[in-house]
Amino acid sequence: MDINPIYENLISDLVSSENGLPPYSLYQKYQIQPSKLASFLTELMDKGLVRLDGDVIVATQEGKDAFKESVHKSEIKEKESSSTYYKSIQIAKRIKVNEPYMPSVVAIYNILQGREKETSSKE
């Protein structure tokens, strides 16, 4: 089940609440306007994921299972995308796989010369 990220916290509250939540508490916490909450609840009720118990919104068992799965998926996604290590490695000029490559002797000579200078100056 794909859920709009805006409603993920709201759903998390619904799942964790045993006796359900009055709609007004969701307005107080998230400033969600009645038109938005109504269309969101209608969608969830049509799918059998929540029900109205008097004036209280309660997540059904089916809803709790679906929401947990959805929250779990979003956590995995977050972990996968949380590392920036590989993104930080930037190679200016890539060579293709199996592309012939001839190292520049001059460049290697210069690098080696530079290292020698560094070691001799340290001594």
Place this chain on the structure above:
Amino acid sequence: MRWSVSEYSKALQYYSEYPEVLVEATDDAVLELIRFCETENEKKLLDSMMSDFSKNILNEDEANKYIMQMAREIGQKNYPRDTTAIVAMGFDTEVDGSQEVLNQLKVPLAINKVFFKTTETRFAFIERLHKKGIRHFIVVDDFIGSGKTVRSRYNKFLSWGYNDSSIDFFFLAGMNKAMSFCKNYGIPAHCALKMRKALSGNYEREDLLWRIRAMRSLESKLAPQVGDTLLKDNNFGYNHAEALYCRKYGNIPNSVFPIFWWKQYKDGSPRSPLFVRVQHGY
């Protein structure tokens, strides 16, 4: 604007139970309407009107169904193809619902194998059509509220003095009272979706009285005039039509109670109504 618990709960109820009525409305407009109803009777009246209104918001499919019905009724009249024209009821240059219905009728008429010489977008063009040999005029419009506009068109037609011509009016939707008015006046009129007056057509005695009092009280909080449009002409809807009807995303008829579309409060401050009405001079 900040919602109270009861306001929020009422708005949520309206959005859940009557989403068709609130399709054009903003949350602010809903809150204003809820606050507009201050007494218990005003609140009760709004509840029952929202319920009645929701049954008469025509979506595209429903409108098409009634347009098809109009087309069938027109076909049953067996007008001669070469001397008949379909004309929109709009008189001046302002575009209105009559041209919309005229256009929407073209295909349903063809489906019913009903063909005519021409279509015209203005009632005033009838004179020109008559000179070209047209003798039967089918005038169409989207709504008939009180019948007064139809009467003025009919009188106009009679004033042209065509003894060799006939005229018939066809409406997508309208009020029973308006149709009776046409019948009493001898105007040949037909309507696909007929509705009773929302208050006096549905309630009697005490049930009606408290509703009338509550509606008067609500309308007393509205500006007496907006532009050139007077509230007293529109109390309980234009000519007391008491309509609760609108096509989804259509221009709300002035026959509907003004609490749903009047855009100023008594003190002149702006009001956010549930529906936007577009009207010359308003």
